[in-house]
Amino acid sequence: MSAExxxxxxxxYKSFDGKKVIEGLSLSLFSGENLVILGKSGTGKxxxxxxxxxxxxxxxxxxxxxxxxxxxxTEKEMNRIRxxxxxxxxxxxxxxSMTVLENLLFPARRNPRLRxxxxxxxxxxxxxxxxxxxxxxxxxxxxxxxxGGMKKRAGLARxxxxxxxMIIYDEPTTGLDPHTSEAIxxxxxxxxxxxxxxxxxxTHDINCAEKTGDRLILLHDGKIIAEGTYGELKKNPxxxxxxxxx
Ligand SMILES: Nc1ncnc2c1ncn2[C@@H]1O[C@H](COP(=O)(O)OP(=O)(O)OP(=O)(O)O)[C@@H](O)[C@H]1O
Ligand SMILES: [Mg+2]
Numbered sequence: 001m002s003a004e005x006x007x008x009x010x011x012x013y014k015s016f017d018g019k020k021v022i023e024g025l026s027l028s029l030f031s032g033e034n035l036v037i038l039g040k041s042g043t044g045k046x047x048x049x050x051x052x053x054x055x056x057x058x059x060x061x062x063x064x065x066x067x068x069x070x071x072x073x074t075e076k077e078m079n080r081i082r083x084x085x086x087x088x089x090x091x092x093x094x095x096x097s098m099t100v101l102e103n104l105l106f107p108a109r110r111n112p113r114l115r116x117x118x119x120x121x122x123x124x125x126x127x128x129x130x131x132x133x134x135x136x137x138x139x140x141x142x143x144x145x146x147x148g149g150m151k152k153r154a155g156l157a158r159x160x161x162x163x164x165x166m167i168i169y170d171e172p173t174t175g176l177d178p179h180t181s182e183a184i185x186x187x188x189x190x191x192x193x194x195x196x197x198x199x200x201x202x203t204h205d206i207n208c209a210e211k212t213g214d215r216l217i218l219l220h221d222g223k224i225i226a227e228g229t230y231g232e233l234k235k236n237p238x239x240x241x242x243x244x245x246x
Contacts, residue, residue, distance in 0.1 A: 003030040006166060006198055007052070012061035014047055014222075021047050023222035025061070029166070034192055034199045036209040038244060039219035045202040048219075049168050053085060054078050066165075083111070086164030086197070088155050088172060094143040101126055101139040104158045111162055129157040133187060149180035156187060160195070167191065167199040173208045181208065188212045206244045218244070 007029040014022040021044040029035050039045050050056035052063060054070055063070040065081050073081070094103050104126040108114040114122060130136050133153040143151060152172060159167060172188060173181040185208055191197060192212075201212055209216055210230040218226040218233065218241055226233055226241045234245055 003032060005029070006031050007065050007200075008062075009048070009052075010062040010064075012048070012051065012063065013059045014044070014051065014056070015059060021222055022051075022058075025219075025222065025224060027217055027224065029198055029200060031198050032192075032196055033214040034188070034201055034212050036201045036203060036213035036216045037219055038203060038206070038209055038216055040204060040243075043219045044222050045219060046170060049087075049170055049200070049202060052168070053082055053087065083162070084165045086159035086162060086167040088152065088159055088167065088169045094146075094151060094154060094158075096143050099140050099142060100130065100135065100146070100154050103143070103154060104129065104161050107158060108161045113163075114161070126157075126161060129160050130154075132160070132190075133157045134183075147180075149176050149183065152176070152184055153187065156191070160191065163195070164197060167197050169199060169201040169203075171203055171205075172201060173203065173205045181205065184208075185211045204244070209244075 005028050009025060009027050012022050012025040025048065037045055037048070047056060051058045052065060052070065058071065066084060068077060068081055070078065070081070095106065098106060105122055108122055108126065127136065127139065130139050133156055135150060135153050135157060138146060138150060138154070146154060169188060172184050176184065188201065189212060192199065201208065203209055213230060216228060216230060216233050217224050220240050226236050226238065233241055
């Protein structure tokens with residue numbers, strides 16, 4: 001592939017109290033692609049994502065994001081990297097006491113670029129992003145008044161406010177009904193098309209993997225056991241791969 005490599009992980013290890021979770025994992029993310037990491041619950045998918053943004057420290061191995069070695073950079077450099085990454089948390093992670101609109105404005109007011117804008121412009125921007133995820137009518141609602149799918153969409157709108165170059169989607173469709181899942185899948189594709197973001201999608205939803213993934217990686221027991229397009233993986237006879245297709 002000739003596209004620029006914007007992230008790579010080389011030989012990553014992570015254990016908790018002697019329990020090995022990630023064992024020698026290596027992967028690359030290329031500009032403009034959506035890389036899907038498929039894996040059963042508890043295989044370490046969220047741990048990988050936390051290591052990428054250094055919410056968690058790896059035991060061993062190299063993680064390079066936007067050309068910077070994450071293990072050996074300063075906190076200031078790390079914050080600059082974090083500012084370029086959008087993270088759609090598994091649980092949505094909205095502030096419960098704030099309205100949806102406030103949830104979008106809160107991080108935006110702390111963003112070095114956005115905080116220069118007048119408040120009225122920020123509100124306009126937030127409303128545009130809510131509109132783009134089909135939540136224009138929910139801006140005054142509290143997170144507790146939203147369904148699971150709406151929370152995810154609000155989380156995505158909040159991430160998009162900050163114009164990330166790369167987005168990490170952690171289980172974007174898990175726990176949603178098929179109809180709502182499809183709406184989220186469409187949004188992931190729309191964001192990729194409009195903003196040309198590179199992304200990593202963590203999921204065990206094979207439908208989401210098929211529809212959003214340019215390339216799929218299958219994680220099992222802390223290692224990558226298969227890699228390829230959806231079509232290639234589907235033809236892979238290994239039992240651990242086929243489990244996802246049945
Ligand atoms: N902070 C932590 N302390 C101790 N163990 C942890 C910690 N974080 C994760 N683990 C363990 O690491 C393993 C992988 O967890 P992780 O959250 O990455 O799984 P996952 O693949 O994201 O699963 P799911 O699909 O359920 O989200 C689990 O066994 C978990 O208990
Ligand atoms: Mg997880």
